[in-house]
Amino acid sequence: MITDVPSSRANKPVTGSTVAMLSVKGRTRRKLNWSGWWFVGPFMLLFAVVFLAPLVYAIYLSLFRETLVGGNSFVGFENYAKAMVDPKFWDAMLRVTIFLLVQVPIMLGLALFAALALDSARLRWVPFYRLSIFLPYAVPGVVAVMIWGYMYGSQFGLVADINRFFGVDLPSPLAENLIMASIGNIVTWEFVGYNMLIFFSALKAVPQELYEAAEIDGAGAFRTIFSIKLPSIRGAMIIATIFSVIGSFQLFNEPSILQTIAPNSITSYFTPNLYAFNLSFAGSQFNYAAAIAIVSGIITMVVAYLVQLGGEKKEAKA
Amino acid sequence: MSAIEPAVRSGNAPSKLASGQIQARRRPAKAQPTPRHKRASITLGILMTAMMLYCLVPLWWLVVNSTKTMDSLYDSFAFWFSGEFALFDNIVETFTYADGIFLRWLGNTVLYVVVGAGGATLLATLAGYGLAKYNFPGRKAVFAIILGALAIPGSVLAVPQFLLFSGLGLTNTPWSVIIPSMVSAFGLYLVWVYAQEAIPDELLEAARLDGAGEIRIFFVISLRQLAPALITVLMFTVVATWNNYFLPLIMLSDERWYPLPVGLAQWAAQASGVGTDPIPNLVITGSLLTVIPISAAFLYLQRYWQSGLTAGSVK
Numbered sequence: 001m002i003t004d005v006p007s008s009r010a011n012k013p014v015t016g017s018t019v020a021m022l023s024v025k026g027r028t029r030r031k032l033n034w035s036g037w038w039f040v041g042p043f044m045l046l047f048a049v050v051f052l053a054p055l056v057y058a059i060y061l062s063l064f065r066e067t068l069v070g071g072n073s074f075v076g077f078e079n080y081a082k083a084m085v086d087p088k089f090w091d092a093m094l095r096v097t098i099f100l101l102v103q104v105p106i107m108l109g110l111a112l113f114a115a116l117a118l119d120s121a122r123l124r125w126v127p128f129y130r131l132s133i134f135l136p137y138a139v140p141g142v143v144a145v146m147i148w149g150y151m152y153g154s155q156f157g158l159v160a161d162i163n164r165f166f167g168v169d170l171p172s173p174l175a176e177n178l179i180m181a182s183i184g185n186i187v188t189w190e191f192v193g194y195n196m197l198i199f200f201s202a203l204k205a206v207p208q209e210l211y212e213a214a215e216i217d218g219a220g221a222f223r224t225i226f227s228i229k230l231p232s233i234r235g236a237m238i239i240a241t242i243f244s245v246i247g248s249f250q251l252f253n254e255p256s257i258l259q260t261i262a263p264n265s266i267t268s269y270f271t272p273n274l275y276a277f278n279l280s281f282a283g284s285q286f287n288y289a290a291a292i293a294i295v296s297g298i299i300t301m302v303v304a305y306l307v308q309l310g311g312e313k314k315e316a317k318a
Numbered sequence: 319m320s321a322i323e324p325a326v327r328s329g330n331a332p333s334k335l336a337s338g339q340i341q342a343r344r345r346p347a348k349a350q351p352t353p354r355h356k357r358a359s360i361t362l363g364i365l366m367t368a369m370m371l372y373c374l375v376p377l378w379w380l381v382v383n384s385t386k387t388m389d390s391l392y393d394s395f396a397f398w399f400s401g402e403f404a405l406f407d408n409i410v411e412t413f414t415y416a417d418g419i420f421l422r423w424l425g426n427t428v429l430y431v432v433v434g435a436g437g438a439t440l441l442a443t444l445a446g447y448g449l450a451k452y453n454f455p456g457r458k459a460v461f462a463i464i465l466g467a468l469a470i471p472g473s474v475l476a477v478p479q480f481l482l483f484s485g486l487g488l489t490n491t492p493w494s495v496i497i498p499s500m501v502s503a504f505g506l507y508l509v510w511v512y513a514q515e516a517i518p519d520e521l522l523e524a525a526r527l528d529g530a531g532e533i534r535i536f537f538v539i540s541l542r543q544l545a546p547a548l549i550t551v552l553m554f555t556v557v558a559t560w561n562n563y564f565l566p567l568i569m570l571s572d573e574r575w576y577p578l579p580v581g582l583a584q585w586a587a588q589a590s591g592v593g594t595d596p597i598p599n600l601v602i603t604g605s606l607l608t609v610i611p612i613s614a615a616f617l618y619l620q621r622y623w624q625s626g627l628t629a630g631s632v633k
Contacts, residue, residue, distance in 0.1 A: 146605055
């Protein structure tokens, strides 16, 4: 199937063995020697400075407590015990969990719909739609939040204009009860196109033969979507979900910038990340902040792992 | 399995690049569907237009409002031009406000992008290729560590990163932004997946038999094959570095080293403080000036993205 791809591949010396390369067997056939380190070494060196050392340092920090008189003293898991019963931390965790459960399905659903529409052969001007929906991803997060922040605002925004034009008094999107939805809207706007592109390029990769077979069998558009397209892009869907989960737990830019225009709606512990940031940079509680960051990191990784596990299980069943 | 196949097929892209005719081909000729011109669905068209408007309206708002004077910002309809056309005045004022600090921020951003994103792309390409094509002692450990790192949320590392850099005396210097920007675990992953399929082992063996050294083989043979993945990684890292807010916010306290996003956020915060000087027209115009270069780069290069994104979706 791969070897018979014509002329375009003819100038490549190997065709059939590409398959063998994919298997572990093909890889271990290569001789073991040190020259790979010339390539991997520079990356690993910086990686150690930027990733590994801070990670070890974070764990170290979280086990100590800074006291005014005694300096740094080892306290074991005291910071973790404190985090476990810290209502502010769990408040923040609950908030991002709700955000995750509401915003991520909406965003990924929209992205999936758009990708399927672009792939459907029943839409004109596909490149135009694709670019427009993708464009917000290039907009810096800070700028995105500022644009929406102004539009939400009562001075020169969308809401103000609607109020003036219709003579109504809409609730402010920056009010305490709506701020989560408003942030969700900004995040959706920023990332729907990125996720759409991941789904779309995965759809493009579905072997054409499958569609032809389905057509011969008389499958309709929806049958094709549910029996061929969605199962084929499951890998992309799992990856997009994992990135979105990590992004939700790390929520920082949007609330921290909106805080300046909506100080009453966004607390200093609005999200776990904002809480850790404020603890360390406004409160100099570096040790406790490290513990908070590690606990929320572990929760994030567990959830991301469960998503992957869930996705794989479904696949095995299918 | 179906996910691996396209990447194998797209293996014809590198040879095209090698022969100098770069084409933004989404799939090889064989897989190209004979355009089955189905009847366009009106419902789909309407729904997609609504989505397109949702994505474009905020950008439209940005363009319109950067042409307004401070006064008409406050008292005109927000989605259409009004009053004096003040775009050029706003641009001049943006660049001259506070001794031209905006230009300095722009320069900083370019510096961080060129060195940070450029370095990240180079390192990720070297390392991804090394992981894919060499079997060296410790390879499995490297692999496990990097996959693990992909799962660690960056915020866990932010505070200790700051403290470490502070201990090294690097905070408040460009290095504190550039060095972390030079590590892209995701970029490495993309190159690694791509290199496995785009560069046949036999090609490397043949070069070795001809007596070429490993470094020479990389630059003369492999780099060309890796070009599509390299462009993908470059775009990811350029966008990430241009738009980065959290890292420089933590690392820098001297505003002369700020990149654009941090500087703009500071200008925006100026509007709400007590006794400060609100400059929403400069925030809006500055935002537009920040968006334009990155969007242009993005629109130009996005056609090369697809192959890399597909490779990234391989499980």
